[in-house]
Amino acid sequence: MARPRQFDEDxxxxxAMETFWSRGYxxxxxxxxxxxxxxxxxxxxxxxxxxxxxxxxxxxxYYDTVTAxxxxxxxxxxxxxERLRAMMLLSLDSDLDADxxxxxxxxxxxxxxxxxxxxxxxxxxxxxDRVEDEVCAVTRAGQAAGEISRGRDPREVARLVQSTYYxxxxxxxxxxxxxxxxxxxxxxxxxx
Numbered sequence: 001m002a003r004p005r006q007f008d009e010d011x012x013x014x015x016a017m018e019t020f021w022s023r024g025y026x027x028x029x030x031x032x033x034x035x036x037x038x039x040x041x042x043x044x045x046x047x048x049x050x051x052x053x054x055x056x057x058x059x060x061x062y063y064d065t066v067t068a069x070x071x072x073x074x075x076x077x078x079x080x081x082e083r084l085r086a087m088m089l090l091s092l093d094s095d096l097d098a099d100x101x102x103x104x105x106x107x108x109x110x111x112x113x114x115x116x117x118x119x120x121x122x123x124x125x126x127x128x129d130r131v132e133d134e135v136c137a138v139t140r141a142g143q144a145a146g147e148i149s150r151g152r153d154p155r156e157v158a159r160l161v162q163s164t165y166y167x168x169x170x171x172x173x174x175x176x177x178x179x180x181x182x183x184x185x186x187x188x189x190x191x192x
Contacts, residue, residue: 009047012037017058021105025055025113052117059123062105067127074134080142081189084135088165088185095172096181103173107166128166132158139192148192157192164188 019036020028030041030051037044048054073087095103102108106127114121136158142148148157168181175181 012039012047013054013057013061016054017061017105020055020058021062021108022100022102024108025051052119055113056119056123059106059109059120059127063123063127063130066105067130070131071134074131074138080138080145080147081192083138084161085185085189087135088161088168089182091165091169092172092178092181092185095169096176096178101173104166104169107169128162131165132162135161142192152192161188161192 015036015038016033019032023032028051030044033039033044033051033054034041039047044050044054048057070087070091073090074083076083076086078086091104106124109120110124110128114124132155136154139148139154139157139161143150143154164184168184172181
């Protein structure tokens with residue numbers, strides 16, 4: 001009796017995330033997933049349950065890696081505005097420097113699938129909420145230091161920053177003018 005082929009689940013999920021990120025959910029076939037992960041169709045379905053379940057695992061992997069990097073940047077050194085600016089520029093520069101034009105996987109999922117699938121919506125919301133909570137904490141720190149106006153609710157400021165941040169990430173995909181995007185970041189931060 002043949003032994004089942006062993007595989008590295010983390011590597012498979014990362015490969016699937018890259019495939020979904022590049023092609024989108026609808027643009028990714030089971031064949032694409034098999035090619036990128038090295039699994040056969042039966043192994044893919046037996047291990048992960050199917051394309052949708054693997055997509056949800058890929059969104060979790062994105063949260064564990066990319067969202068974690070955003071949070072790490074927000075928790076890093078510097079003043080509140082410096083940390084907010086660093087987080088926004090890190091992602092903008094990543095989007096602008098990428099040759100593939102794929103943008104942010106979470107934003108792509110929000111646009112393509114979140115309105116159709118409650119589990120996808122919850123997965124995307126988890127990441128967005130985590131970033132919002134961290135931006136809110138940075139805002140509170142900035143208010144305590146006198147850097148950000150105390151007259152504004154920290155949650156409202158966080159949502160303004162987050163809306164600008166995600167909007168700029170979408171614009172970066174179609175408008176490659178870094179100076180204009182950075183000017184928007186700086187204008188929003190000055191208004192805090």
